[in-house]
Amino acid sequence: MKTIAACVEELLVAQPFLEEALSRNIINYSALAEELADPVSEMLRKPVKTGAIMMALRRYSPPKDLGNSPRLKRVIESLGDITVRSNLSDFTFQNSKTLILSHSKVLQHIDAQSNVFYAFTRGILESNIIISSSQNAYIKENFKDETLLGLKEHLSAISISLPENNSKVTGLYYQIFKRLAWEGIALYEVVSTTNEFTVLVEDEVVDKAFSVIKRLKS
Structure with missing residues (x-):
C-alpha cells in the first residue's frame, strides 16, 4: 500500500525544477503542501491533510549535489x-x-x-x-x-x-x-x-x- 511519503516523492521526482528548489531550501513547505494535497489524495484515493504532506516534505531527501557538484561546475x-x-x-x-x-x-x-x-x-x-x-x-x-x-x-x-x-x-x-x-x-x-x-x-x-x-x- 502506498504511503503519503511515497506519493510525495513520486510527484517531486516528476518535477525536477521543484525538487531542486526544495533541495536549496527556497520553497515554502506549507504552500507546496497545499499544492500537492489534491494529487496525493487522488493517488491514495482518500483525503489527506496538508500537515501530513508537509511532514513528508520535510523528511524528503533530494539527491545530493543536485546541480551543485564541484565536478559538474568544473565541467x-x-x-x-x-x-x-x-x-x-x-x-x-x-x-x-x-x-x-x-x-x-x-x-x-x-x-x-x-x-x-x-x-x-x-x-x-x-x-x-x-x-x-x-x-x-x-x-x-x-x-x-x-x-x-x-x-x-x-x-x-x-x-x-x-x-x-x-x-x-x-x-x-x-x-x-x-x-x-x-x-x-x-x-x-x-x-x-x-x-x-x-x-x-x-x-x-x-x-x-x-x-x-x-x-x-x-
Missing part, C-alpha cells in the same frame, strides 16, 4: 567553443530499406562543400536530416521516393564542444535544458556526439538561446 566552466549555424531545415522521413542509399548519395553530394551543415539521425520508425536550406531542392529530389513525414525550415543550430570526461558527469545536460526551459526556449531538435552537443531552435529565438548557453560558463 560547465570548461565548456568549449559555441558555434551557431543558421538557415537550416529539418526533414523527417519514414524509415525504409532505401533510405540509407538516399542518405549515402547526399553525403557524396556535399562531400566537397565544407560550408554545408548536415546531420542525420535514425530512430526506430523515422529518420531526421538537418541540412543547410540551400540544399532543400536536392533533398526533395533525391528523397522523392521516400515518405516525407515533416519539414521544418528557418532553424538554427547551436553546437557546444564538451570536455572529454563529460559522459561521466551527472547532470550536465540537465543544466543546459533547465536554463533554456527557464527562459521559455523550446528545442526543436537535439543532436549529440561523444564530445559535441547541438540544439536546434527556431531562428527567432537563436540569439536568446545563444546568450543563455554562453552564460552557463560564467
